[in-house]
Amino acid sequence: MEKKVKLSILCELYGKLLTKKQYEFLNDYYNNDLSLSEIAENNNITRQAVRDNIKKGEKKLFEYEEKLLFMKRMFNQEKTIQKVLSELAKIQKDSSDKKVTSILESIKKELNCLV
């Protein structure tokens, strides 16, 4: 997975464990697509100070994931649910029973909320 996507997810999962500044800078950089220079200007600090904060934040996010594995679990879960959804589609394709179709639709909605 691309580093940017990974850090955006990690920031979403563990961002509340970072300092306010680290979270803001990482969020601006990875989710709001601001450049280091733009973040520096907005916060009236040097580009290097922004980079240092981001680097520290990234390091912490990777450490949290190494210990807690929530991103990994989330991906495994999503894989399982996608597999289940494709199995359900097989049943739906072959079924002409309206009751079954309606139950399957409701199940699909429920499962899609989990991914």
Next chain:
Amino acid sequence: MEKKVKLSILCELYGKLLTKKQYEFLNDYYNNDLSLSEIAENNNITRQAVRDNIKKGEKKLFEYEEKLLFMKRMFNQEKTIQKVLSELAKIQKDSSDKKVTSILESIKKELNCLV
């Protein structure tokens, strides 16, 4: 939910963010059902020192959950999956199609791995 069950789950989720000692004492107390006195004796320290470590660890676990909400998310997910499983049971009950039954069995296995 009973405090003991809650702390056992929180310990499982966030235990790796505690100090080694905090984790060991909480795990002994909440998962291995050891008393404070037994843990104190095993570690050659006072009962009060064990209690202090456990209290600190509990506080940290609750703080992590307050910030990250992984236990809450896990419970919501389990609720959804239980609901889906009961919907699937309705289809299975009414179906005599062997192919459908076999797909449903496989889906149930997949989903049960998530709860």
